[in-house]
Amino acid sequence: MSQKRIFRIATRKSALALWQANTVKQLLENLGLQVELNLVVTTGDKMQRGALADISLDDPNLPAHLKTGKGLFVKEVQEEILAGRADLAVHSMKDLPVETTAGLRVVAVLPRANPSDVMVFSPSLLASLKALLGNNPLQNSAIEVIAALRKLNWKNSAPVGTTSARRQSFLRHTFKELELPLSVLRGNVDTRLGRVAADEFSFIMLARAGIDRLGLHNPTTTLTLPVTLSLPAPAQGIVAIECREDDNLLRAQLSTLNSFEASFAAAFERTTLWLTGGNCHTALAAHQNGNQLNSWATANSHYSEFTHTLNEIEQKKWQKISENSDHAEVFQSLLQSDIAEKIHTHLVETGYEKMMTLRAPKSAQ
Numbered sequence: 145m146s147q148k149r150i151f152r153i154a155t156r157k158s159a160l161a162l163w164q165a166n167t168v169k170q171l172l173e174n175l176g177l178q179v180e181l182n183l184v185v186t187t188g189d190k191m192q193r194g195a196l197a198d199i200s201l202d203d204p205n206l207p208a209h210l211k212t213g214k215g216l217f218v219k220e221v222q223e224e225i226l227a228g229r230a231d232l233a234v235h236s237m238k239d240l241p242v243e244t245t246a247g248l249r250v251v252a253v254l255p256r257a258n259p260s261d262v263m264v265f266s267p268s269l270l271a272s273l274k275a276l277l278g279n280n281p282l283q284n285s286a287i288e289v290i291a292a293l294r295k296l297n298w299k300n301s302a303p304v305g306t307t308s309a310r311r312q313s314f315l316r317h318t319f320k321e322l323e324l325p326l327s328v329l330r331g332n333v334d335t336r337l338g339r340v341a342a343d344e345f346s347f348i349m350l351a352r353a354g355i356d357r358l359g360l361h362n363p364t365t366t367l368t369l370p371v372t373l374s375l376p377a378p379a380q381g382i383v384a385i386e387c388r389e390d391d392n393l394l395r396a397q398l399s400t401l402n403s404f405e406a407s408f409a410a411a412f413e414r415t416t417l418w419l420t421g422g423n424c425h426t427a428l429a430a431h432q433n434g435n436q437l438n439s440w441a442t443a444n445s446h447y448s449e450f451t452h453t454l455n456e457i458e459q460k461k462w463q464k465i466s467e468n469s470d471h472a473e474v475f476q477s478l479l480q481s482d483i484a485e486k487i488h489t490h491l492v493e494t495g496y497e498k499m500m501t502l503r504a505p506k507s508a509q
Contacts, residue, residue, distance in 0.1 A: 152182045154221045154230035158332040163357050164234045164383050171401055182230040186220045232387040237379035242414050242422035249389040251470045252402035257353035259381035261374040263367045265347045266340050282367050298322050305329030305348040313427035313442045314374050353381040375429035378413035382406050404466035411475040419488055421500050443499035450490040480506040
């Protein structure tokens, strides 16, 4: 009798990565598969100082998208799969480079969690907000809380922490005349929350999905920002599952986990990311809301935004494609579609090319 195959998930050791890996592990075990975790330490885990965009590996054999930025958290995980020491990986899709690594394929995505950004406040800052807004300051609207924050003196305050160029741009725009003491904040979700709770930071910004998944959301210290106020990163709140392209048995099993709504949303939003070059040096937001895609970007004092609306025929067409295709196929089909051409036109007409080198849609290459 042949031995039953054991499927191995390559994963980082952070609490959030393990939550995601164990979630997929349970889903696959529910299908009758045997699954184990393969723990990996990545270059990004080892390099905890400075912004990811400022780090670049000097390795001529590495694809460019794995040498810098968020690729530093992906490189070793993908190497485990390609070497056969693991069979699949689970990623926060907003942190997965938009470029495809040869031999691998994102087959499925899980249903989207809350895509919003949050502000998490220190005890000291909450005390200041209570003086302005009452004993439960975060029960007020986000607009009211931000208005109160604008009344405070930030000259000698603890820093405001975030790793994201997009969130830093949001804060600079929202508090433009106040010159917030912004600081790069690296580390796992629980580490960041611990540092703001210890008053090392006035407040920090991060994704709501991560704190929800870890059961760390505290409404008395956390303000959730509406997506209309702080537009999320492409695919924020979506978990992606990646495996070897030639592993047809696993691909068939993973396809049963795929959320076609989340798959199209991720592909729609990441089409903008791909067309704008897909790097972490430019602050870029893109989010699907119903039949609309909203996006903004800023760099070197330039700011641009656009909205693209799908008509009813397009919505029905792409719903059918998403229901009958894995995620990689949906994404590649979008990149070659007239929708990508229309988004590219928006990018040109609204001035994105002043900030970045735009790529032509694949249909035009």
